[in-house]
Every structure is written in structure tokens, then in C-alpha cells.
Amino acid sequence: MLNFIVRRVLLMVPTLFVISALVYFIIDLPPGDCVTSQIDELLARGDADALVRADELRALYGLDQPLWQRYFEWVGGIFRWDFGLSCQDTVPVSELIGERMALTLIMESSTIAFIWIVSFVIGVYAATHQYRMGDYVASFIGFVGLSVPNFLLALVLLYVGKVYFGLSIGGLMDPEYIDKPFSWGKFVSVAEHLIIPVIVIGMSGTAGMIRRLRANLLDELQKQYVVTGRAKGLPPMRLLIKYPLRHAINPFVADIGGLLPDVISGSVIVSVVLSLPTTGPMLLGALKTQDVNLAATFLLFVAVLTVIGMLISDLALAALDPRIRFGATSEK
């Protein structure tokens, strides 16, 4: 296992290096830079010094340097938690992403927990009660969840909340806690506001997971070793937990790699619709304004979380099922 971890960790280094370089260079590819839009605004207002100001701003953001030099300065700064200046507010990127990153982590962790808990319970119930009322209800919820886009569900809930209940669903906390230090009241407010986004963002994931868990568990329950276990008189719950469930939860574990990147990048549209102060809308803005440092930092976090997620899911899968696959070949 140590060999496995070492090889994977070593592979991460060139992977992240290549991703960071690609991301940085691709964001900078379109013509113009983040100063262009600011200068256009100044020119529209009739500012005669706009072009001089443009040179000053380009020097401030380091845009007068070659791209490769900016890239290596940005990479070097990562070790000091210094991701350079953001063009949007002329503040360090590290200051901009701080609270948003924390709120995103809280929201997406809650969403992942919601997806796992709800889909696990419903999926196992649906598989062990196939073709009964509970199974049909679970399947119906699954199909609805898969077919309704998240942002549409968010819009419907916004409308229903406002028109029928007089509730404002948007945001992640009450207005009086915005930009205030963390407190118990702020925590309670965030927890209350989390419910709707978590349901909205987690709906399709939950529905998909229910379908996959149900299908996998049904496959396992029909295998001969389960029949043998039953014939030998093993208690049903013990039989279920010992082997079929263990094999059927592989998609839960395999999905860790895909779920972690969502912590940073995911649910962008839902966050915009629900006015959530998470990283999604900021990433969108950074990409639109070619704020290279800010956008590249977000995307680097996505890459880091992806490779960490893949490592965790592969380690967990290896621990769950250390079998050779048919068709796979070992080194010796």
C-alpha cells in the first residue's frame, strides 16, 4: 500500500504542474487583458488620462511582464499563500477567496453528506424492497431529480418561497451577518440558509446515486454466494452488510474523486440564481474579466481537490475490493 501511495503522490506533482500551466496560459489566450475593460469604462466616461492609467494598472498587476514570468511568480507565490493581485478590486487573491472558500466548503460538504445519507438509505431500501410501493416512490423521486435541472428547481423554490410564504430564500446568511466576524448567531443563520441550496444542489446527485446503488445491490443480491449464505441460515441483515452491500457501495467511494472538485467549482449557476456568496460566481466573474490570477487560483484548487479525491477514492476502493480484475495484468 505504501508503494501505491508513493507512486500516486509522485504522479500528482507533474499532473498539477501541467494543469496549472495550461490553466494560466489558456485564461490569458483571448485578446486583451483584465485592464482592457476598466480602461474602456474610463474612456467612455471621457477620462483623458485613461491610457496613462492603463499603463499604470498593467505595471501594478504585472501585465507588462512576459506571460511565463508572471506564471512562475504566481507558482512561486503559492508556497507563501500569495496568489498575486486580483484585477477586480486590486486586492490580494488570498484575501478575496478566504471567506468564500470556507462558505463553499461548508455548503458542498453538507451537500455531499446529504447525497450520501439520503441516497444510501433510499437506495438500500429500494433494492431490498424491489417492486413494492416504497421502491416505486424512490424510483419516481429518482427520475424527477434526474430530469429537473438544478437551476430550474432553484428558481421554482425562490418563487414559491417569496409568493406563498413571504420568505427570501437567497443568500447564505441574514443580511446583518454579512462581512461580520464568525459568531454563534452567524453559524445558526448559515445553517438555516443552507437547507434550500443543499437540497437544490444535491437533488440530481442523490437521484443518480439512488439509481446506481439500487441497480448494483440488486445485481449482487441475485448472485450465488448470497443464495448460499441464505441457505446456510445467515441472518439477513448480516448477510446484506457483509458482502452485497460492500460491493454495491463501490460507486459511493468511486465518486469521491468527482465530488471533491465540486467543492470549489460546482453549482456555479445555482449559486448565481440563489445569490450565494460562494466561489462559483466569483470564478465566473474572474473568467469573464480575464482576471488570470484569481481564476487560475480557483482552477488550481479544483485540480488539487480532483487529484486528492482520486487518490482517496482509489485507496478506499483498493481497501474495499483488493481483487485483480479479469483482463487486468500484474507486473510479475
Place this chain on the structure above:
Amino acid sequence: MSSAELRYPRQTLWADYLRAAAGVLLCGAPLLLLDVNRWLAGLLLAGFLLFALFLARTALRHHTRYVLGPDTLCADGPAGTLVEWARLDRLKLSYFSTKRDRSDGWMQLSIGSTGGRMVKVDSSLDGFHDIVERAARAAEAGGVGLSEATRANLRSMGISVAGQEELA
């Protein structure tokens, strides 16, 4: 049956030394040369310790020779131990791969006899198949319970073992 002396191939050991050295350097150099943020320093330190442990493990393998005999498997080296086939009570054969399609991986055999420490060997060891075959025969004779995964991996190596599957 005569005894056979088995070692890890030099090529595998040097590849592991290279990996360990690259990891130690990648994690250690920024800690020594740069002003690193304390959270990142914690991560780099964890990485450094991981690769240092791997380096120590590789050195241990380098200085260990395995003697496969009719009655025992002896790991002769700095952390040497002995497995008696007649008293074998643990056998686990796992398969690992760094690829998502689980191809090009390697096997790891963990065996131990009553009162003794575990011996773990990888499929890169010369004569790995002979050790697995001998351990499987000993497990069969001693009625050692084997997991479903171990049985599947044994089958993939062309070794079938009679007896009950470990259900408890």
C-alpha cells in the same frame, strides 16, 4: 524440496530509491529554501515523512534476503522474521494498481504464523509465485480461512485452494 534464496531485483530497488529521493527532494527543498505558509508547510512535512518512510522501507528490502524452505520462509535482514508453514494462521493476497482501469498493478502477499510477525512481500520479488503457491498449500493444509478477494487473486495466478470461504 531444497531452500531457495530470493531477493528484490536491483532494478526495482533502484526505481524505488529514485522515487523516494525525488519525493524527499520535492517536499524537503521548499521547506528548507522557501518561506512557506504554515498550512502548506504541514502538508509538505507530511509528504516528506511519507517519502522518508518509503526510503527506509526500500533500504530494508535492499538488505533483506528471503529464504524459502520446505518448512519455513525466513526473512533474513535488519527486521528479520520467520514464518513456519505448519503454523501458518494468516494469509492475505491483495492486488493494487495506480491506474483507474486497474491494469498493470502488483500483488502483495501478507503471511504470518502463530506468535510470529507478519511478512509482506510484493510481486516484484523474484520467486514470488513460489512463495504464494507454498503459502496457499500451507493454508489449505492448516484450514486457514481465506477472504473472497484472496481466493480470486490466487485463482488469477493459477492457484486454486479447497476449503471454506471466510464468512465471519
